[in-house]
Amino acid sequence: MKQSKRLYSPAVIKEIIERHGFKFSKSLGQNFLIDGNIIHKIIEESSIKKSDGIIEIGPGIGTLTQSLCEAAGKVIAIELDNKLLPILEETLQEYHNLEIIHKDILKVDINRLIEEKLRDMEVKVVANLPYYITTPIIMKLLEEKLCIEKIVVMVQKEVALRMKASPGNKDYGALSVAVQYYSKPEIVVDVPKNVFMPRPNVDSAVIMLDVYKEPVVKVKDEKIFFGVIKAAFGQRRKTLLNALNSGIDLNKEDIEKLLEKTGIEPKRRGETLDINEFARISDEIYEMINNY
Structure with a gap:
């Protein structure tokens, strides 16, 4: 000592x-x-x-x-x-x-x-x-x-x-x-x-x-990824569809379409999604925004 x-x-x-x-x-x-x-x-x-x-x-x-x-x-x-x-x-x-x-x-x-x-x-x-x-x-x-x-x-x-x-x-x-x-x-x-x-x-x-040397999931846009997470948990009682509709700049129909593409049920709540599902949603939003 x-x-x-x-x-x-x-x-x-x-x-x-x-x-x-x-x-x-x-x-x-x-x-x-x-x-x-x-x-x-x-x-x-x-x-x-x-x-x-x-x-x-x-x-x-x-x-x-x-x-x-x-x-x-x-x-x-x-x-x-x-x-x-x-x-x-x-x-x-x-x-x-x-x-x-x-x-x-x-x-x-x-x-x-x-x-x-x-x-x-x-x-x-x-x-x-x-x-x-x-x-x-x-x-x-x-x-x-x-x-x-x-x-x-x-x-x-x-x-x-x-x-x-x-x-x-x-x-x-x-x-x-x-x-x-x-x-x-x-x-x-x-x-x-x-x-x-x-x-x-x-x-x-x-x-x-x-x-980690690299994040555990690869996402196309980190800002969108964290925006999705913030929206999903912003009002925990809301379904994912309604939470995303309130928290991100897309209309409800587009959100329904992208959730359908990811295979994620719109009636689920944000607290049930794992990190890979959040990544899939954010990547679909990225594609939707960039293909407009």
């Missing part, structure tokens, strides 16, 4: 935040992990090697960062809260393979960051994400088609269930299809409320997304 104090110890956290006069920010979703077993499990499931470059989002005071630095070749920790910067400089000063960046992750050019700081490394994102912006962060990481092998993140449990859900499941929705288009999700550990300081109101889960 490079450092005798383990930063996930509640006594250590209390001492550090009291000495720095740090106050937890609800608006920034700050909840620090205080369970070493969960941290070890995250490291283990991430399969981190010394040849890996890690991007961590929201390091807090460094409870997870410490173990990431000990396992990986290089760690880039992106922290929005400037009040945490002097704490991180102190708690992680012994780790020379760490770089802390003070920025909003949603405004970071991650492709450029990887090119400049993690070139020739296998890149993974490992983090305890701030829950208030979990979905925008996940979709940024996936939609930008980064050179990332794996994403292992702590999220609100209900969000993890939605990412992993299959057709017909009550949790299945637009997020499920979008995440599964880019990656294979797997919940690797359930996390109770009592392993955080302060304790959140919800249970959590660590989800691992194995990122």
Whole structure:
């Protein structure tokens, strides 16, 4: 061990935040992990090697960062809260393979960051994400088609269930299809409320997304594909025919024709369709639009 104090110890956290006069920010979703077993499990499931470059989002005071630095070749920790910067400089000063960046992750050019700081490394994102912006962060990481092998993140449990859900499941929705288009999700550990300081109101889960080199289905136009998904789940009680009629720029007769061509029953609801069926519908819409 490079450092005798383990930063996930509640006594250590209390001492550090009291000495720095740090106050937890609800608006920034700050909840620090205080369970070493969960941290070890995250490291283990991430399969981190010394040849890996890690991007961590929201390091807090460094409870997870410490173990990431000990396992990986290089760690880039992106922290929005400037009040945490002097704490991180102190708690992680012994780790020379760490770089802390003070920025909003949603405004970071991650492709450029990887090119400049993690070139020739296998890149993974490992983090305890701030829950208030979990979905925008996940979709940024996936939609930008980064050179990332794996994403292992702590999220609100209900969000993890939605990412992993299959057709017909009550949790299945637009997020499920979008995440599964880019990656294979797997919940690797359930996390109770009592392993955080302060304790959140919800249970959590660590989800691992194995990122595909190419999306799991080929579509002719991604914008149309995601437009179909948004329309299908926009009003869950509507039949597919009525949902698409409300959500995409085609008349009802044309939608009936294209559904007939795909062999998909118009009276089905969006939540029963799998990703391949969404792809078939979007490709038919593409053909219809381009043949007008």
